[in-house]
Amino acid sequence: xxxxxxVLARLAQRGLAxxxxxxxxxGVYEAYRLQDGLGFLAAQVPGYGxxxxxxxxxxxxxxxxxxxxxxxxxxNALGRLAExxxxxxxxxxxLHVAGHVASAxxxxxxxxVLDGASELFNFALAERGRHTxxxxxxxxxPKNLSVELExxxxxxxx
Amino acid sequence: xxxxxxVLARLAQRGLAxxxxxxxxxGVYEAYRLQDGLGFLAAQVPGYGxxxxxxxxxxxxxxxxxxxxxxxxxxNALGRLAExxxxxxxxxxxLHVAGHVASAxxxxxxxxVLDGASELFNFALAERGRHTxxxxxxxxxPKNLSVELExxxxxxxx
Amino acid sequence: xxxxxxVLARLAQRGLAxxxxxxxxxGVYEAYRLQDGLGFLAAQVPGYGxxxxxxxxxxxxxxxxxxxxxxxxxxNALGRLAExxxxxxxxxxxLHVAGHVASAxxxxxxxxVLDGASELFNFALAERGRHTxxxxxxxxxPKNLSVELExxxxxxxx
Numbered sequence: 001x002x003x004x005x006x007v008l009a010r011l012a013q014r015g016l017a018x019x020x021x022x023x024x025x026x027g028v029y030e031a032y033r034l035q036d037g038l039g040f041l042a043a044q045v046p047g048y049g050x051x052x053x054x055x056x057x058x059x060x061x062x063x064x065x066x067x068x069x070x071x072x073x074x075x076n077a078l079g080r081l082a083e084x085x086x087x088x089x090x091x092x093x094x095l096h097v098a099g100h101v102a103s104a105x106x107x108x109x110x111x112x113v114l115d116g117a118s119e120l121f122n123f124a125l126a127e128r129g130r131h132t133x134x135x136x137x138x139x140x141x142p143k144n145l146s147v148e149l150e151x152x153x154x155x156x157x158x
Numbered sequence: 159x160x161x162x163x164x165v166l167a168r169l170a171q172r173g174l175a176x177x178x179x180x181x182x183x184x185g186v187y188e189a190y191r192l193q194d195g196l197g198f199l200a201a202q203v204p205g206y207g208x209x210x211x212x213x214x215x216x217x218x219x220x221x222x223x224x225x226x227x228x229x230x231x232x233x234n235a236l237g238r239l240a241e242x243x244x245x246x247x248x249x250x251x252x253l254h255v256a257g258h259v260a261s262a263x264x265x266x267x268x269x270x271v272l273d274g275a276s277e278l279f280n281f282a283l284a285e286r287g288r289h290t291x292x293x294x295x296x297x298x299x300p301k302n303l304s305v306e307l308e309x310x311x312x313x314x315x316x
Numbered sequence: 317x318x319x320x321x322x323v324l325a326r327l328a329q330r331g332l333a334x335x336x337x338x339x340x341x342x343g344v345y346e347a348y349r350l351q352d353g354l355g356f357l358a359a360q361v362p363g364y365g366x367x368x369x370x371x372x373x374x375x376x377x378x379x380x381x382x383x384x385x386x387x388x389x390x391x392n393a394l395g396r397l398a399e400x401x402x403x404x405x406x407x408x409x410x411l412h413v414a415g416h417v418a419s420a421x422x423x424x425x426x427x428x429v430l431d432g433a434s435e436l437f438n439f440a441l442a443e444r445g446r447h448t449x450x451x452x453x454x455x456x457x458p459k460n461l462s463v464e465l466e467x468x469x470x471x472x473x474x
Contacts, residue, residue, distance in 0.1 A: 026269035028276045029291035033253050035312045036195060037352060040254040042290040095349050096356040098466065100294060103456070110458040111342035118344045132358040133345035134466045135458045136416060140261070142268040142293045150256065150292045154351045184427035186434045187449035191411050193470045194353060198412040200448040258452060298419070300426040300451045308414065308450045 004087040007078070007124050014123075019079040023047050026142065032084040037092075037157055041080050044149040046072035054144040058107025061146055066101060067116035069147045074117035077151055078124060090156045094121060094131035098150040103137040110135040117149060162245040165236070165282050172281075177237040181205050184301065190242040195250075195315055199238050202307040204230035212302040216265025219304055224259060225274035227305045232275035235309055236282060248314045252279060252289035256308040261295040268293040275307060320403040323394070323440050330439075335395040339363050342459065348400040353408075353473055357396050360465040362388035370460040374423025377462055382417060383432030385463045390433035393467055394440060406472045410437060410447035414466040419453040426451040433465060 001009070011017055025031050025042055033040045046052040046069040057066035082088050099114035114135050121129035131151075141148050159167070169175055183189050183200050191198045204210040204227040215224035240246050257272035272293050279287035289309075299306050317325070327333055341347050341358055349356045362368040362385040373382035398404050415430035430451050437445035447467075457464050 025291075026293065027273040027291065028280055029255070030288050031290070033251075033288065033290045035251065035253060038196065038253075038354065040290045040310075043292040093349075093351065095351060095354075096466075096468075097345070098292075105456065108456065108459050115343040122344055130346050130349065132347070132349045132356045133341075133343065134359040134414075134464065135342065136454065136464070137456045137458055138294065139297055139455055140263065140266065140295045142295055143266050148292065148294070150254075152254075152356075183449075184451065185431040185449065186438055187413070188446050189448070191409075191446065191448045193409065193411060196354065196411075198448045198468075201450040256450075296452065297455055298421065298424065298453045300453055301424050306450065306452070308412075310412075 003089045004082070007088050010124050016075060018082055019076055022076050022079045032080055034084060034155065037154055039084060039153045039155050041077060041151045044073045044077040044080065044151060045145050046147055047076070048143060053146050055146055056102045056104050056140070057113055057146060058104030063109055063113060066113035066146055070099065070114050070116035071120050073147050073149050074120040077149060081153065085155055090158065091125070091128055092154040092156055093128045094125065095152040095154055096133070097131045098134045098136070100136045100138050100141060100148045102139065102141045102146050108137065110137050113147070161247045162240070165246050168282050174233060176240055177234055180234050180237045190238055192242060192313065195312055197242060197311045197313050199235060199309045202231045202235040202238065202309060203303050204305055205234070206301060211304050213304055214260045214262050214298070215271055215304060216262030221267055221271060224271035224304055228257065228272050228274035229278050231305050231307050232278040235307060239311065243313055248316065249283070249286055250312040250314055251286045252283065253310040253312055254291070255289045256292045256294070258294045258296050258299060258306045260297065260299045260304050266295065268295050271305070319405045320398070323404050326440050332391060334398055335392055338392050338395045348396055350400060350471065353470055355400060355469045355471050357393060357467045360389045360393040360396065360467060361461050362463055363392070364459060369462050371462055372418045372420050372456070373429055373462060374420030379425055379429060382429035382462055386415065386430050386432035387436050389463050389465050390436040393465060397469065401471055406474065407441070407444055408470040408472055409444045410441065411468040411470055412449070413447045414450045414452070416452045416454050416457060416464045418455065418457045418462050424453065426453050429463070
């Protein structure tokens with residue numbers, strides 16, 4: 001079973017699948033960049049639709065909803081990685097994830113919210129999901145998003 | 159015509175040139191770092207003078223002014239790249255651009271503001287300007303700047 | 317004298333030492349990641365204890381206290397680097413430092429605060445401490461931290 005198939009099988013255990021369509025870039029930039037084994041994804045978000053949990057955690061959203069939004073962003077990231085690398089077999093590993101959480105002023109549990117994303121990466125990608133992380137609280141995110149992830153990764157050149 | 163000359167010619171079409179002088183680092187750090195083909199620029203900003211469009215988009219500044227500030231920061235970035243690489247011939251390509259926009263609370267169109275920078279990169283550098291991007295809304299930036307760009311790039315070692 | 321010993325000797329001149337214990341990751345992520353010569357640290361912070369100067373610069377904290385908090389985060393970063401690389405001999409150099417400072421609304425001197433970290437890196441690591449930097453003002457940081465550093469570096473594979 002290829003690594004891609006293993007990831008799909010793990011996602012299926014939770015009733016999840018790689019998204020058929022990912023949120024489009026919000027401007028004139030690329031969805032991903034690959035250069036000499038080092039890759040970058042553009043902002044990964046839960047989505048722009050009404051079911052995408054917009055707003056601020058601790059205000060319009062609970063911490064659990066924020067965590068769910070973070071997991072949605074992570075699932076979209078897996079979809080982009082599979083698109084960028086034509087499957088996930090060439091993914092060597094995530095590197096760094098910077099997570100920004102739109103937050104009410106006195107809500108300080110951004111790490112717990114972002115664990116929704118980290119936990120999905122660790123579960124779906126196993127060893128290859130290991131990453132460092134920084135967490136940030138922002139009053140607002142573009143387009144009233146609740147969570148935005150900045151992700152770098154390592155891949156095996158074809 | 160070298161790649162550097164091509165970039166200069168494209169900028170000239172818009173009445174632009176590489177800045178003779180770029181905003182200085184605001185502290186005890188380097189303006190750029192080059193390591194094994196991977197490069198980083200310190201914060202790229204529109205400038206610190208009175209003509210540098212300080213303030214918050216959606217408050218002191220309109221979205222169009224924010225977009226102009228983002229383009230000014232991008233032009234300064236081109237100047238730094240040319241300084242770091244002794245011209246732009248060795249630039250292989252931009253990698254990731256993180257754009258922070260000082261914003262009024264309910265102003266959520268940071269992607270449109272940052273397109274002012276992305277569009278200039280794409281225009282001036284063509285294929286080598288392609289980049290992924292993350293956009294952030296912040297209530298304030300250091301020194302009351304309106305836009306700040308964090309940029310990584312790939313270059314051919316000499 | 318090895319490079320590690322040189323760093324320890326410089327720190328000792330100021331009555332400092334590498335921390336015996338660093339703040340633990342705040343979630344399900346790694347403290348560091350090493351890949352093909354490029355390294356990342358998870359968020360570096362002054363600490364989570366009562367002596368770790370929580371709060372906002374310009375509000376609960378003075379600029380000088382913010383600067384001290386930034387230096388504490390930098391010292392923790394040195395500890396993590398030494399852990400990741402089994403000493404500092406294999407550190408080729410810091411690359412980029414993104415510094416986020418929890419700030420009162422009209423406090424705009426984040427660069428001066430972050431110089432507390434940059435100055436320690438330059439002092440302790442000399443040439444290998446050189447880095448680019450971006451500075452950000454945020455209303456709050458997770459867990460009410462005052463300073464958070466995001467750090468990448470280059471190292472010699474073993």
